[in-house]
Amino acid sequence: MSTEVAAAPNPIEQFELHRYFPHEMVGVETSFTNASLYMLLAALGVVFLMLIATSRKAVVPGRFQALAEMLYEFVANTVRSTAGKEGMTFFPFVFSLFSFILIANLIGLIPYTYSVTSQLVVTGAFALLVITLVTAYGFYRHGFGFLNLFVPHGVPLPVLIILVPIEIISFLSRPVSLSIRLFANMLAGHVTLAVFGGFVVLLLAAGGVYTALAPVPLLAIVALYALELLVACLQAFVFAVLTCVYLNDAIHPGH
Amino acid sequence: MAIISSAHAAEAEPETQATHESVGAPGGEAHHEGGFPPFQTENFAPQLVWLVLIFGLLYLLMSRLALPRVGGIIENREMKIAGDLDASREMQAKAEAAAAANDENLRLRREEAQTIGREAQQKIASEAAARRAHAESEAAEKIRAAEERITAAKSAALANVEEIAVDAAAAIVEKLTGAPVDRSRLAAEYKSVN
Numbered sequence: 001m002s003t004e005v006a007a008a009p010n011p012i013e014q015f016e017l018h019r020y021f022p023h024e025m026v027g028v029e030t031s032f033t034n035a036s037l038y039m040l041l042a043a044l045g046v047v048f049l050m051l052i053a054t055s056r057k058a059v060v061p062g063r064f065q066a067l068a069e070m071l072y073e074f075v076a077n078t079v080r081s082t083a084g085k086e087g088m089t090f091f092p093f094v095f096s097l098f099s100f101i102l103i104a105n106l107i108g109l110i111p112y113t114y115s116v117t118s119q120l121v122v123t124g125a126f127a128l129l130v131i132t133l134v135t136a137y138g139f140y141r142h143g144f145g146f147l148n149l150f151v152p153h154g155v156p157l158p159v160l161i162i163l164v165p166i167e168i169i170s171f172l173s174r175p176v177s178l179s180i181r182l183f184a185n186m187l188a189g190h191v192t193l194a195v196f197g198g199f200v201v202l203l204l205a206a207g208g209v210y211t212a213l214a215p216v217p218l219l220a221i222v223a224l225y226a227l228e229l230l231v232a233c234l235q236a237f238v239f240a241v242l243t244c245v246y247l248n249d250a251i252h253p254g255h
Numbered sequence: 256m257a258i259i260s261s262a263h264a265a266e267a268e269p270e271t272q273a274t275h276e277s278v279g280a281p282g283g284e285a286h287h288e289g290g291f292p293p294f295q296t297e298n299f300a301p302q303l304v305w306l307v308l309i310f311g312l313l314y315l316l317m318s319r320l321a322l323p324r325v326g327g328i329i330e331n332r333e334m335k336i337a338g339d340l341d342a343s344r345e346m347q348a349k350a351e352a353a354a355a356a357n358d359e360n361l362r363l364r365r366e367e368a369q370t371i372g373r374e375a376q377q378k379i380a381s382e383a384a385a386r387r388a389h390a391e392s393e394a395a396e397k398i399r400a401a402e403e404r405i406t407a408a409k410s411a412a413l414a415n416v417e418e419i420a421v422d423a424a425a426a427i428v429e430k431l432t433g434a435p436v437d438r439s440r441l442a443a444e445y446k447s448v449n
Contacts (some may be wrong), residue, residue, distance in 0.1 A: 015292040017302070029300045036305035043313040050321035057328050059335055065328075072325045092318030100313055119292075121299040122306055187293065 009201060011194035015118055015187070034114045035122075042104035042116060050099070071099060075240065082244035086251050093133070094247075097126065098240035105186060105232035109225070117235075118186040120179065127179035130243045138250035149253040178242055185235045189228040196221045420445055 021032040049071070053064030061069060075095045079087050101117055108115025116122055138146035150167040151160065199217035203210045292298065424445070425436045 012292060017292060017295075017298045019301070028304060029297070030304045031301045032305070033298075033301050035298075035302045036309070039305055039309045043309045046313060047316055047321070050317060050325060054321070054325055054328060057324065057331075059328075059332050061328075068321075068325055069329060072322065072329070092322050093314065095322060096310065096314040096317045099317075100310060119298075119302055120294065121302050125303055125306055183293070 009194060009198045011191045011198060014114065014190060014194060035116060035119065038104065038107060038114045038116045039122075042100055042107055045103040045107065046096075046099045049103075071095075075099075078237075078241060079244050082241060083248040083251060087244060087247055090133075090244075090247050094240050094243055097130075097243060098236055101126070101182070101239055102233060102236035105236055106229075108186065108190070109228055109232055115186050115190055117182055118190055120183045123179040123183040124175075126182075126239070127175040130178065130246060131175040134246045134250045137247070138253060141250065142253055146250070146253050149249055153254055174242075174246060178239065182235050182239055185231055189224070189231055193221060193224055193228065196224065417442065417445055 018034045019031040020034070020037070023030045023032065049064060049068050053062070054068050056062070056065070058065060072095070075098055076088070076091060079091050079094050083090065104116040107113055108117065135146075138149065142148075150164050150171065152163060152167070155163060196217045200214050200221070203214040203217070421438060421441045424441050425438060428434075428436045428441075
C-alpha cells in the first residue's frame with residue numbers, strides 16, 4: 001500500500017523551485033531557477049511575436065505578424081475603452097503585462113513545464129507594481145485631488161463617514177485581489193490537472209476493474225485542459241483590464 | 256503591503272506542513288524545508304530578481320521597439336489603403352471624364368461623317384443631274400440635226416419625185432402622142448395636182 005502511494009505523483013511538485021545555478025549577490029539570492037527559465041521563455045515568446053515576426057514590416061502580414069497586430073489592436077482597444085485616450089500613455093505597460101502573463105500562462109499549460117504565474121510572489125509583484133504606478137501617477141497628476149477617489153461625488157456627509165473608510169479599504173484590497181485572483185486560478189487549475197493525472201496512474205496501478213476505469217479521469221483531464229486554456233487567456237485579460245480600470249481611477253479620480 | 260502580510264502568514268505554516276510531509280509524498284529537495292512551494296519565502300528573492308530583470312527588459316523592448324513598429328505597420332497600412340483608395344477614385348474620375356470626352360468626340364465625328372456623306376450624296380446627285388442634262392441637251396441637239404437632215408433629205412427626195420414624175424409623165428405623153436412635151440407645163444401641172 002505504501003509503495004503505491006509513493007508511486008502516485010505529487011500534484012504540488014510542479015510548483016517547486018529548482019535552482020539550476022545557485023548564486024548570490026549583495027546578500028540577495030539571485031539563483032537562476034526554473035522560474036527564471038520560464039520567465040525568460042515567456043518573454044522570448046513575446047519578443048519573437050512582436051519583434052521578430054514583425055521585422056519584415058509587411059503591408060500584407062504573414063501569420064505571426066497578423067497575430068502580433070491582432071494582439072496589439074486588442075490591447076490598444078482594451079486600454080482605450082477602459083482608461084480613455086489619456087490611458088494610452090500606459091499602453092506599453094499594459095501590453096507588456098498582458099502579453100507576458102498570457103504567454104507565461106499558456107506555456108505553463110504544456111506538460112512538464114513550470115507555470116510562472118502560479119507563484120504568489122510573481123503575481124504579487126505585478127499587483128504591487130500596478131497599484132504603486134496607479135497611486136504614484138494619481139498623486140503626480142492630481143496632487144491631493146487624487147484623494148477625491150475616496151470621496152464619491154454628491155453623497156451626504158453622514159453617509160461619507162461610513163463610505164470613505166469603505167472606499168479606502170476597497171482601494172487597499174485591490175492589489176490583494178488582483179494578485180490572489182491570478183495566482184489562485186493558475187494554481188488551482190494546475191493542481192486539479194495533476195490530481196486527475198494522479199488518478200489515472202493510481203487506477204492503472206490498482207489493476208482489475210480499476211484499470212478499466214482509468215480513462216475516465218483522463219477524459220476529465222481533456223475537458224479540464226480546455227477549461228484551463230480559457231482560464232489562462234481570461235485571467236491574463238482580467239489582469240490587464242483591471243489594471244486599466246485602476247489606471248482610469250488615477251487619470252480621472254472623481255467618481 | 257498585502258503581499259508581505261501573506262508572506263508572513265506563509266512563514267507560520269511550516270509547523271502545520273510538517274505533519275503533512277511525514278504522511279505525504281516522497282521527499283523532494285524542496286520538501287526538506289517544508290511548506291507549500293508558492294508560500295516558501297526563501298523562494299521569493301530569486302524569482303523577484305529575475306522577474307524584475309526580465310519584465311523590465313521586456314517592457315523596454317516593447318515600449319521602445321516592438322510597439323512603435325507594430326503601430327507604424329498598422330498606420331502605414333491604413334495610410335496606404337487610404338492613399339490607394341484616393342488614387343483609384345481619382346483614376347475612376349479620370350476614366351469617366353475620358354469616356355465622356357470619347358463619347359462627345361464620337362458624336363462629333365459621327366455628325367461630321369453624316370455631313371460629309373450628305374454633301375457627297377448631294378454633289379453626286381447634282382453632278383449626275385448636270386451630266387444628264389448635258390447628255391440630254393446633246394441628244395436633243397443630235398435629234399434636231401438628224402431631223403433637219405431628214406427633212407432636207409425628204410425635201411430633196413420629194414424634189415426628185417417631182418422630176419421623176421415629170422419625166423415619167425413626159426415619157427408617157429411622148430409615147431402616147433409621139434410629140435415632144437413642154438416640161439415646164441408638166442411641172443406646173445404636177446404642182447397644181449399636188
